[in-house]
Amino acid sequence: xxxxxxxxxxxxxxxxxxxxxxxxxxxxxxxxxxxxxxxxxxxxxxxxxxxxxxxxxxxxxxxxxxxxxxxxxxxxxxxxxxxxxxxxxxxxxxxxxxxxxxxxxxxxxxxxxxxxxxxxxxxxxxxxxxxxxxxxxxxxxxxxxxxxxxxxxxxxxxxxxxxxxxxxxxxxxxxxxxxxxxxxxxxxxxxxxxxxxxxxxxxxxxxxxxxxxxxxxxxxxxxxxxxxxxxx
Numbered sequence: 001x002x003x004x005x006x007x008x009x010x011x012x013x014x015x016x017x018x019x020x021x022x023x024x025x026x027x028x029x030x031x032x033x034x035x036x037x038x039x040x041x042x043x044x045x046x047x048x049x050x051x052x053x054x055x056x057x058x059x060x061x062x063x064x065x066x067x068x069x070x071x072x073x074x075x076x077x078x079x080x081x082x083x084x085x086x087x088x089x090x091x092x093x094x095x096x097x098x099x100x101x102x103x104x105x106x107x108x109x110x111x112x113x114x115x116x117x118x119x120x121x122x123x124x125x126x127x128x129x130x131x132x133x134x135x136x137x138x139x140x141x142x143x144x145x146x147x148x149x150x151x152x153x154x155x156x157x158x159x160x161x162x163x164x165x166x167x168x169x170x171x172x173x174x175x176x177x178x179x180x181x182x183x184x185x186x187x188x189x190x191x192x193x194x195x196x197x198x199x200x201x202x203x204x205x206x207x208x209x210x211x212x213x214x215x216x217x218x219x220x221x222x223x224x225x226x227x228x229x230x231x232x
Contacts, residue, residue, distance in 0.1 A: 002029045002064055004077070004152050004183065009059035011049055020045055020207045023059075027152060027183045032174060034194035035187040036225060037204040043187035044082070046204065047154050050185075051079040063151075078150035082157050084141050088130035092121060092140060095129060096147070103148050115143055119173075135166030142173055153177055155186040159193055171197060191225045201225065 005026040012019040020042055027033055035043050048054040050061070052070035060067050063076060086095050096112055099105070116122040119139045129137065138158070146153060158174070159167050174184050174197060188194055194201060203210040213225075 002151060003027060003062075005062040005065075006050065007060055007062065009046075009049060009056045009061075011045065011054060011056050013045075018042070018045070018207060020049065020056075023204075023207075023209050025202055025209065025212065027185055029151065029181050029183050030178055031200060032178050032184045032186075032197050034198035034201040035185060035204060036189065036191070036194055036201055037187075038189065041204045042207040043204060044156055045207075047079060047081070047156055047185075047187060050154060051077065053079075075148070076150060077152045077154065078145045078148070080141055080145040080153070080155045080158070082160060084145075086129050086141070086144065089128050091126045091128055092116065093125045095140075095144065099144055099147055105148060115147075119143055134161040135163060135169075138162060138166065138170060139173070142170070146177065150182070152183045152185070155184065157188055158186050159188070159190060167193075194225065 003026050005024075007024050009020060009023045018040075023046065035046065037043050045054065049056050050073070052073050061073065062068060063072070068076070087098065090098070093112075096115075100107055100112075113122060116125055119142075121136065121140060121143075124132065124136070129140065132140065138161075145155075155174075158170060162170060171193075174186070178184055186197075199215060201213040201215075203213070
């Protein structure tokens, strides 16, 4: 099974003194993995390092035991951050064409139409991104993040601002991505979402990996996390 691994990654914000310290873990294809910690624990920093938006001071990244560069990660890994931005005043179609051009993706009009129909945004194809509700934007952002068919997908706080129906739809998108052989790593502090989606959870505190939880039953994951955060 294809895997992504980060090994002994270190990074330091010199201004604040906050650091990611000796962080290691592995993600396998088909997994949905939760990255859990309090605000300021280092979740977003860790995702930025994996995506190549921050440069680690030491350590290395691997896919199938082959060390990879930032360029490799851009092709194999996609990142949907909390503050994801597109050209808000361009239409959905215009944004799709732009992403296809810069990634050299030769998709047909019919293929793009099917993608928009699949997320119920075909009727809004000529609307600006700025005109969409939070939930519709999140669905479109997910489409953009997976347009180049990455093997690994990272999402920072995916359910922020979504209503219950939108949350269920987005969870299904995450499940579908994993079922097709992709791997999802998402950060969250909402424990029931983590428990419902993940069989593997990585706990982070002050830039350190505290524990990695593997459970077959989601109820055990949630109970463990609730007890953990009651006592930290």
